[in-house]
Each structure stands twice: as structure tokens, then as C-alpha cells.
Amino acid sequence: MIKLDNKKPDPRALHLRKKHIRKIESQPKNCLFPGCEHKAIGSHLLQKNGIMDLISDVHGKIVTQEMDTFTNQVHFVKKGYGKQITFPLLCKTHDLELFKEMENPNSLNPFNLRHQLLLSYRASLGELSKQRVFKEASIKFLNDKEIIRDYGISALERNKEYWDLCFEESSYYCESLGYQLGFSSTPSTWQTKFIFAIKEIDFLPICCSTIFSDIKGVANCAGWRERTNRTVGDIPIYIPPSVLFHIIPGSNSTYVIYGYAESEGDRISWSKAEVENEKKDLWLRRINEILLLSVESWYCSPDFYTTNIAPRKEMIESFISERIFEKSFDIPFSLF
Template identity: 25%
Template sequence: MNIDKALAKAFQDCKSNGINSINTCFYPNCSEKSINSHILQKNGIISSIAENSHVMEMQISKFKEEEHFFKRTGINIAFSFPCFCNKHDTELFELIETKEIDFSDYKSCLLFTLRTIYNEKYRKLVNVSMNRCLIENHSDLYDEEVLKISLDQEKMGISDIEKTERLIWDDLNNGTESFVFQTRKISKKEICLSSFYNYETTTEMEEYLKKYGTQKEDVIDVFINLFPYKNDSILMMAYKKKDEVIVKKYVNDFFAVNEKRLERKITNLLMFLCETWIISQSLYKKRIEGNDAFFGEAAEFSYRNMDERRFFDINIFRDNFCSKFKIWRKNFITLKF
């Protein structure tokens, strides 16, 4: 077996072990086996952008020629992960899955955020298990120090998520409101997005480290969901109330700009900050097919970008997406930092 195949096999074996090991319901103090849960509901949301019960999902593989690529995926599998047991999955989300959704209702919005953070927690738990497996069994193939750094980063990420997790459960159990939610109805976009990202830029994080000699622990999260609902799409964003003074203006801008500018903002999030999204086959064929490499180039740029709050003139919802991206690539992809 050549080295590339050995690396790929070790990686996939350890990742599979990690996936198989994370199978307990995330509901507090529940030890039942989790079922496959959709980040956003399959019926009425994901199904509304599906064609022949399939959507396109961006995936990443270090062992393919194009590391970022799109795969046609059935809606029973797409945008899903093992989250809650059947009982808790059914009971907890009844408010937003079996009834008309009231987007002015705090609890309803909170439930969308809960699955968003658990999907990221699940991914990080898998990565922790995978890295441990690679360290223990394949240090002859992989750089052990690099794996340990990655392991520590994933553990720190889980710790951050658990702080948010506790706030959400406190709100659900006690009727408190620890988050600020904003929603906006826009024309239907054939995309489902569910993610969160740091408000702080890389420059700001490095300046904090230089000033205080330690990493900033309490980073500011911005939560975002975008999904079709009936004949429109719903944009939902949130942040913790304690961060309102800092992040309010940034989030408010998503709700103040006209729809074309909003589309550009969303496109920038898809390209540079958020990985958890799916797209209809029709929109994929119109805008992306044959240009999957754009997303690898965007990822390469985002690894080096120091100002993640800057938005560029690219819009996946418009016919000029490819030509605009090529202009952006010419100006920025070779940018040196």
C-alpha cells in the first residue's frame, strides 16, 4: 500500500470509529441511543428545495484532487446527524415541526439554535475521537504534534459550545431569555444554512493575545439560519444578550440593507465562514456546476484572511456570480499577508 492510500485508510478508519462512538442522545442526562436528526426539518424546509428527494451538499476531503466538492445527497441523509433519541427529538421540537412557526416566539427561535450548536458539537466530538485514534495508532503516518494541537483546539471548541448549550437549556427550562433574535422574510432562496461563527476577526484575536498574553476565551458567537418556509425564505440571526453592545450594529445591518446587498452578505458567509449548508440541484447547476473549485479557493483565502467581517462583491443568487468571483480571485486569491 502506497503512503497516500495508507494515510487515507488510517484517516477514514479513525473517522468511522469516531462517528460510531458518538451515538448517545444530547438531551441532558439522557442515555438513550440517538437517532438521525435533521439540522432543519426535512418536511417543509429541506424538502422544499429538493428535486427527486435529493439536494447538493458541499463536502471536504483531504484525499481528493478537489478538496471541496459537491455531492448529490438524499434528503433522509443530507443535513442530518445523530442528535437526540426518538422521544426527545419528537417532543422537544413539536413547537416548530408540527405547528405553524411563530418567528416572533423566543422559544421557537431558540429551538432552531439548539440543533445548530449540537451539530457543531457532534462534529468536534467526532474529530476529538478521530485525532486520538490517529495519535494512538498511526503516529508513524501522521505528525503527532500537529494532531495534538488539533485535538486541543477541538476540545476548546467543545468547551465554548457547552457554555452556549447551558444557556439554551436554562432558557428552555426557566423561561429566561439569554439571546437576542432577529428574523427577516425575503424572497425564496434555494439554500438551507445553519451555522455560527466568531464575530472577532483574526486581527482582533491576535491583538488580544499580544495585549494580554493569552487567548481570548469568551469569544462572541453570531448564529445564523436561512431556510425556505412556505413561499419565502426566513433569515434568522442571534447573539447573546451580554454581547449586544458590541455585535448589535453588525447584525442589524443584515436586516437593514436591501435584498441584493443581503444576498452578497449571505454569499460571503457561505464562501468564507460557514460550512453547514445545502443547495438545490437547480441552483447548483445554474451557479456552481463546473466551478466547484471556487469553494476550495475561497477556503484557501479564508485561512489567511485577517478581516473576516469584510464583505466582497460576489452573489451566488445572481447570474454574474462566476464572473464576479473570477474578478475577486484575480484581486484577492494571491493576496499575501
């Protein structure tokens, strides 16, 4: 939230904002597939059987992070993957039909372009679904006299414009991935194709499926351009390129899929060739960096948590909590 969080939040206004967001989160949502008006069910970003089973314990538990979106405080929590980690993305029919080809038992092939696109499509829907909540909340804030009194109408209007823009940007990714998958016969507004690099590494009991802003690319790349001349209020909004990132454990190895829009290839921090030519140990360092700096939620096995995270839990949690404000990208430790 750009402007809103630049000031010290008034506890009462903060409480009201949280209340609106919790309420919106708990309301039923529509399917995000274009044109579908059925109600969304709780979808997993990664299939339970076959992927998550490889990292969950005998009780079906995994360890993940939870973030308070207002304070940015992150905590590791042990959760059941089955029912506790779902998102309102698609209706029952679309959730089943669109992903069937990679979700029949043992059918996911990380080297298959279609499967890479399908994983990315669902991860992008996950992002869109989070932004839908903030977009709807920004409208509620504008109708709440107490929040207006505390923040001022112009900051709230800018906040709404900002979330509209984020939602629109995420929609472009979903639309373009959907078009490349053949889900829509109408060419997407943003004409691009997606390309992927894949690395096979030794088995790691970690997984994630996500899309994130390439913040390191933005910071490093002097030639970074705006895609649009959008402003929120009078502040120009620079839209960083996004990276699709999946860590998929297999029975003997773990596969890391890294993708981006071809049209953004010149401003992404690591190209397909760079990823593919990276040595295994350096690539592991890169995964460490991506998980800690850019990925909002990743999952690991309870055993991995006990060995690699628990002994320095506070340091890791505070590093993740503060990463948004960090100007340096040097990480003084490795998760592995």
C-alpha cells in the first residue's frame, strides 16, 4: 500500500482496515476464469497428491510463513496443507478441467512447456486473488468515514488507484498465460509469450509456486523502463517485470522452474540462458536469495524446519519481515 503506510498508523484506523479486509476475505468469491460467474472453491497452488505429499509429515503437515500484511511481520507456522492452505481461484469445474492434464497421478512433467504454463497460470491467479481483496478493500476504505478522517481522502484515492493498477497488471499475466495455453481464442491485450528455464537439483524438501516482482532486476537495471506512463496521483508508477518461480520436489530430485514474459526479457535480472548455465552451488545460493527476498509463501517439510530454520528462527523471521525495506540484497545466511 504505497501512501497509506508511509505514516504511523493510528491503531483505530488500522483496526478498521483489518476488519474490512478480513470481512472481504471471508466472503464467497467468483471464479477468476474470464466470463465464469460460478463461485470459487478453495484451490491449492500445488497439487496435494504427488507434490506436497513428498514434503509433508505423516500427519499431512508442512511448515510455511504467515505474514501480517499491515505490520509485515512474518512467522513460521506448521499447518495441514489439505484444507488450511487454499485460495479462492476457480470454480469446481475450471479447477478440475484446466489442470487435469498435469494432475492425473504422476503426470506432472516439469520439463513440459504446457505444464510449466499451467503451474504459472495458477500461481498468477493466486496473485490476482490476493489483489482482488486489496482492490475491494480500497473501495471500502473510501466509504468509511473514520478511515477517511485518519488518512485523508486523497491518500485513499491514490491507494485505490494503486490497487486497481496492480490488479490490472496481474490480469495481463493471467490473460496472456491463458491465451498461450489456448484457454481463450481472443489474443490477450498484452501480446507476449512466456519462456522458462529449468534446473534439476538434489532433492530439497521445499516447494513453492509463485509470481513475484523482480525487485533485484529493478534495482540493478539502469535501463529499466516503464511499461506504461501510469501515475497514481502525481507519482509515476514503475512497473517491474515479474518472474514465475516454481520449486517442485520429485521422488529423487527437485526441479526449479524459472519463467518470464519474452517481451520483458531485456529487463529481467537473470535470463533463461544465465539460469541454465549457472553452476549448481551458485544456483542454490540464488534459490536462497529468491525465497528470502521475493517469495511471500513457500513450504518446507517439518524436518527441514527443525534442522535448518528452528535454531535461528528469530533471525530468519526478522530478515524476511524487513526485506521490503532493505536496500541491500546481501543475505548473511543460507537456508540450506
